[in-house]
Amino acid sequence: MAFKCEQFSGNMKKCNCSYEPCERKGNCCACIHYHLAMNELPACAFSNEAERSWDRSFENFIRDKKEK
Ligand code: SF4
Numbered sequence: 528m529a530f531k532c533e534q535f536s537g538n539m540k541k542c543n544c545s546y547e548p549c550e551r552k553g554n555c556c557a558c559i560h561y562h563l564a565m566n567e568l569p570a571c572a573f574s575n576e577a578e579r580s581w582d583r584s585f586e587n588f589i590r591d592k593k594e595k
Contacts, residue, residue: 544570
C-alpha cells in the first residue's frame with residue numbers, strides 16, 4: 528500500500544488483529560472501509576478471543592458483546 532497513515536505507530540499499538548499479513552494494518556481508515564464494504568466490522572470491534580475466529584460479521588459482534 529503506497530499510503531502510510533501519520534498515526535500508523537499509535538494505531539499499531541491499539542490494533543488487536545491477528546490476521547497476517549494484511550496491508551491495511553495500522554491504516555484504520557482503509558481497514559474500516561474494507562470491512563464495512565463487506566458488511567463486517569474491523570478486528571478492534573471484537574474482544575481478542577472473538578477476533579481470533581476471523582469472523583468479522585455483525586452477528587459475531589453481537590454474540591461477542593452478549594458474552595461479556
Ligand atoms: S481487521 Fe481486517 S483489514 Fe483490518 S488489519 Fe485486520 S485483516 Fe486487515
